[in-house]
Amino acid sequence: MPKFETRHKVRHAAADMFALVADVEAYPKFVPLCEALKVRGRQSRPDGSSVLIADMTVSYKVFRETFTSRVTLIPAENRILVEYLDGPFRQMENRWTFTPLTEKSCEVGFFIAYEFKSRTLGALMGAVFERAFHKFAGAFESRADEVYGV
Template sequence: MFDLVADIEAYPQFVPLCLGLEIRRRTENDGVVTKVADMSVGYRAIRETFTSRVACDPAKREIFVEYIDGPFRHLENRWSFREQASGVCVVEFEIAYEFKSRALSLLMGGMFDTAFRKFSEAFERRADVVYGAP
């Protein structure tokens, strides 16, 4: 599951609302792979691109996403992966965000929460495709 989430280049293939993703820079330091990427998202007439720094730490089984530029005042999220003795992988996802514009917040706020539920479902479906359904 860590590899599936860390493969941000594949997001346009399966993540709802993700129209495109471009890697600006990729570095590796002490096993941590960091990518700076522009993600374009859209829904109906609304289109936005934002830039994030994605740090993938396989030793800690964590992925930390830090917002750089775009329509948010602040955005960060963290993925944590814990394998259980049964072989099941428990995935924890935390996100904190605030839009720059109050108008955009009012327009997108409720939809944004719904979209994150859809994102979660998309990752589960993608895992079924890549690894086989349980």
């Protein structure tokens, strides 16, 4: 199963980076391959976390697929967990962590493991997804610079 993991230091507070990644509705503006994102539902929990169900449409040339995920936002732990529910994958797991380094900087951790249901689709899109994941950290950091300043 393909996996990608990175840790990257950024000049933004952990809470700011958490908020930026948690704002999934903004993804079509800056996330590679993300054409559309719709939140179907959102539920707040007593512990301060929240869970949302979201449909994300990714597209590249003639390829266009929508998949559904459960996103758990845990601000007290600076963590975001994404669980795959439906779509072109056999399975997918995604985690974000935001570790404070100073008041105005943090380390962003990103992990994803995925497997397409179709071998053909996996062979066709595997390299494209791999390149996109390598661009994710840069896309979020650039968005943070735009939203929060440098």
